[in-house]
Amino acid sequence: MKSDELYALLRRRGVLWPSAEIYGGAQGLYDYGPLGAALKRRVEDAWTAWFVGRSPDYYRIEPAELVPEAVVRASGHLENFTDPEISCEACHAVFRAETVVEKVRPEGVDGLAPNQIEEVVRANHLKCPNCGSTALAVPRAFNLMFDVPFGVQRSERAYLLPETAQASYLAFARMWEVGRKALPLGIAVVGRAYRNEIAPRQVLFRMRSFTQAELQIFFDPADPPGRLGAYAEEKVPVLRVDRREKGEGSTAFVPARELVASGLPEFYVDHLVHLLRFLREVLGFPTERIRFFEKSDKERAFYNRIQFDAEVHLESLGGYKEVGAVHYRGDYDLRRHGDGSGKDLSVARPSGERVVPHVLELTFGVDRNLWALADVHLAHEGERTVWKLPPYLAPVQAGVFPLIPKEQRPFAERLTADLLAVGVAAAYDEASSIGKRYARMDEAGTPFCVTVDGPSLADGPDRGTVTLRQRDSKAQERVPAAELAARLAPSLRFPRPTMPPPL
């Protein structure tokens, strides 16, 4: 489905819509409706079960979203999230300062103040890359972070977190104690991050307020966590730098063992496989649509030693789009915050020797994956529109209908209440024809429909059999009403990691 069509469908069904819609909307901000909010919660819970549930030494915390200025100063966001810009007064185009000065200053403009950049521009008589005019305006800073006046006097400044990862680094010292001083230590955050994006676009793919699910694994570089074990032969879809440099753009399916043989650390590949399996086995993305895109030295942030972006091919957006990543960040973060805070964030090995833990970051864009779940699993099948969500992710898990409302209404209503009572997200519907009710549920991704009919009442007012209908196959079978919940339960549980904890 095209992006417009998909978005219209999601709006119509109340999955999501623009924030402040009655005021014409606000760029880059979206609200989730009932279906979207429920789906999002399930994706977050499935992510938590899969990643945080992998080890007893992994913990999920919930930090504040606002941090003091010292934090973003230390993390580097205050300087690095700021791209100096130069605008042309003749044609009004705006460029990153780096682009304008690159010929005379190949090392870039990092560390230069705006007035120093201006000196470079004037001294070299630089011209506008667009129209060639020399009427270039004073560079100004554009920071992607939202800053907020803080305190009663509003005299301090706080920042909305530009990435949730920072909160995990801030929590490390406390969590080292809470987690009883053991490495590896995993700190996960599922929360909002905020960026004042220059051009928010493509709905959930670039928002100004978005949800990240991130797991930061702190470990001793002398004893990194993760062994491939049974997954050594797992074929990983990768597009590596060497291949790209040869102009080759297709995905290669490389056994995990070979990735290690090519020089990637085993612990890194282990987590790549774990993320691959999450995308494939939990979110249900077909392997052919997934690839891990290796970022080169130039493309990745300087503190990332290894970076593969997880990408999914999306029809609606016309190509591969990033939905997550695995970053080996070394000891950059704890060193920066150690320096910034003046606290020693190194820890003692059993031998007594001290080490600053390294960080492996698993990052996952919740909103983007929601869009991907719609793109991949929501499709027209002839007349039908079916959202083939994995059953445990579906916002509504069972639709319950009386075939003839005036006859089976009480039975069906009681059955709905019984299912809700045991934790099945059931929805009762008696409006319009039975076919239409199935169709509505298909579009909402509901995996099961239960119809109460004439024979249901034969054994008594609430003890008979009902028709259980499967969304994907449309197959029907008769099931005793009393056994329904137990029958559905296995399909509604989140998959759990079968890989051993990375110890």
Add this chain to the structure above:
RNA sequence: GCGGGCAUAGUGUAGUCUGGUUAUCACAUAGGCUUGCCAAGCCUAUAACCCGGGUUCAAAUCCCGGUGCCCGCACCA
């Protein structure tokens, strides 16, 4: 941010060029009759010209500004 295009019920649209009657149609939604296992039929109802200003006897239609969306570029430590 730049350039181009676009904006009409919940969704998709006709009408805009060439200003003029009660703003078209389909689906969806709600109610009724009927039917009863895959979007059946009939009747009825709800529901729209993005916001602000201007031109005009008269603006969905023309002009200006804003906002939002789409595409390309740029951006995405």
